[in-house]
Amino acid sequence: MSALSSAPAARDRKIAVAGDLQAVFWLGALPMLAACFLPWVLLRPNRIAQGEYLHLPASYLALGLVLALAVPVSARVWPRLTGVLASVALALGFWWLGTRTGAALQGQSDLARASASSGVWLWLLGAGIAVYGAGVLAARLGAVQKWLPWLWLPLLLATVLSGQLSHWSVIRELGVQQSRFVQELAQHLRLVLSALGLAVVIGAPLAVWASRRERVAGTVLGLANGIQTVPSLALLGLLIAPLAALSSAFPALRAMGISGIGTAPALTAMTLYALLPILRNGVVALRGVSPGVLDAARGMGMTDNQRFWRVQLPLALPVWLSGLRQAAAVLVGVASVAQLIGAGGLGYFIFSGMQSGAGDLILLGAVPAALLAIVLSTLLRGLESVLARRLGRA
Amino acid sequence: MIELQHLEKRYTNPQTGAEFYAVKDLSLSFPSGEITALLGPSGCGKTTTLRMINRLIEPTGGHILIDGQDTRRERPEQLRRRIGYVIQQIGLFPHLTVAQNVATVPDLLGQPKAQTQQRVLELLELVGLEPGRFAQRRPAELSGGQQQRVGVARALAADPPVLLMDEPFGALDPLARDMVQDAFLEIQRRLKKTIVMVTHDIDEALRMADRIALMNAGALAQFGTPDDLVRRPASDFVRQFLGEDARLRQLAGLKAADLMQPGDATGLPQIDGRLNARSALSIMLRERAGAVAVLGEDGQVKGVLSWQALEQAG
């Protein structure tokens, strides 16, 4: 084994990791090392009671320390292994959360809850940084290694599908509230996507119109900027009175379900909020198309319409899409607050968790909301880069 | 005097481990009080060489001595404060006034404010910028030529014996370049600094340099006076790089008034003494004359420029 591995090791030493990347790996190793000595599980007799903190057993602790140190050390001596180690560390964080919560609940009543404690979060943070560093490293090493830092994804999937995490308090909470969770998640998505749709329908033509008129562009952007300045909760609140007045003045609107609280003011506020990024990026993108290209298009005999649809819009689209991405991220956030005016969404769990002092319930709302925002913006970013590459802008 | 001894700069590609020499075994000395041009095609290592002198790039081998002292014996910042530095992008600090820009190095050296202030005014005067009008302006309010004059003043502020210039006039339009080059030569005639100037512009090298070090692929192709290179190229590369019209280019750098001799000017075509020798040559060819009469600024004939004189000069 040693004889076989010495040749590639010698070659690897030459491509040893630059100092900046080494620093990233140590930055990841520090929280992981700390996590080994911090409590991993908070065990409580029921979901709001005081509890006791449980640490990792000695064998886990030893393995954790070794793994935490192995990542930065491997980056120095055998960089090809780093991606695998970082991935394993990340997946192992979740696996251990499952086994430790399972072990803690042994012999406890059904009401008992085992939550993740600071150790878990720090470990996941450190391993996440290590995986990130491994991704950068793989890019520097070349094509073959690229997928290795993504190894954690199937490992994590396997951990979840095997039911390993089912003892974790948040999953327990999910089990209790499954139908409500599906309902609120759907409402959250519905709010975000309808507001995004409305903002695009209103904002896109407005941006096209404004991009051709200096003064209009200034006014429209200034207005949208002003709206963005107003705190989201304040905007939600400000819309209650006018919408309530509208619905009492026009019974037809009331019949349609429009009133001062609920979905109507939430959607209105969210649409207004999403308008700014869509307008701003639209105007900037459409104006950013090089005049030379547009001139060439005119010179080839394109009509104004053809010029817009065939040249200006395709070239402006990637930048415009990044505005859509910003809008989506903002909307996921505003939608979580919308529960306060009775519009539902994942905020329901966050606020009822805060009212009852149940941390797990808060997590049940906050973690999916955070993930939703990340997934949405990752998808849109992917679309952006695909389009940008297609259009030769990357 | 700056001496390069077996200077070397080697880069290693981190992925393939392949080695590349930007500069290889370069030995050269730049005489004191003269302008030496580092000339060559792009990628020949001339800028790397220049930046190794003030240790913006650290050599991987060899030595650099300034007045006999190895540059590695002091901290790079100390070294650089004793060496003026002028770059193509000029690099004036946009948030500071012209006067503050010029005062940068004296301030770094902790020189007394009052003395620096006086020095700044002198320097602005020296580079042809009226202190009263320019001292308090921001760089963005100046033209390119004016900016580079400030750049030169800034490099001279601490009265460094050595000046490094990296394509100093490359970003200027032709008219401004001529004027700044003239002004700079005038200053150099008075100050006698030891100047190393990187350029890829053959005309600039022929016109300004006392000596030229022509580089190719990290090594020295030829070192000598402009005349040496033009008349006695050491290799085909030197000949090709300077071009077949090298002698004509050289004439372009000389003034008719500087080459004229006393003589009989009757019947000869007359030219302005401020014209360059190349223009004088083309007038001779057009008029089928063996010589031209050179006029002074007052319009009077000052002397005669003959074919033979041009041949000796170019």
Place this chain on the structure above:
Amino acid sequence: MTTLVARSRRSLGRVLPALLWPALLLAGVVPGLLPRLLAPLAGGEVPDTGSTPLWQLALVHLGFVLSAEAAVVLLGVPLAVAVTRPGREALMRLAEALTGLGQTVPTLAILALAVPTLGLGVKPTMLGLVLYALVPVVSNGVAGLLAVDPALKDAAEGMGMTGRQRLWRVELPLSLPVLLAGLRISTVYNVGTATIGAALGAGGLGLLIINGLSQQNTALVMVGAILSALLALSLDAVLGLFTPPE
């Protein structure tokens, strides 16, 4: 001449809001004034804003925002400087990835995620405020420092400035406008975050909105909403005086 007129008109466009919004805010916190104006919304009944006077709620709110900003300047600027030193590209990309992530994760989620460990009240709100404010300051700081013309850094180094002198004399002054713009964004945004903090029991102007919503008192909600909006607009306009126009 025309540019002078244009410039003065532009600066008027910046000074006017910086006077108008704070003036309205001051008028709004005059005891009893705003509640009485909004009374028609509550059927003519003057909404009860509680025992704490409005100006005190506004000051508490401002206090949250400004102390978070102070912490952010102390943390974020050195961080932005540290990751933009040469040879730290991977660290800089990590910082950018993390701030990008911070920008994506909803405010309420960040505040709420801190509750299980820090409990309710001021502590999780301050943590959320600092984390959230860190994002634009670090990303603008990094962008500003990176945008400094490499030729200027080269000139500064060639003149014999040490790394620290280059930072203080060249890089920081030149990136200051971008940095200030980031500070402005984060300050304005944090007025909103602090409003939500009221739901965690931190106090401030959000308290009026939360109480109004739970008592179904539209007028009370409007008092809180109008005052927090005015506070945000005031801070935006005042800080706008110190940042260059877009």
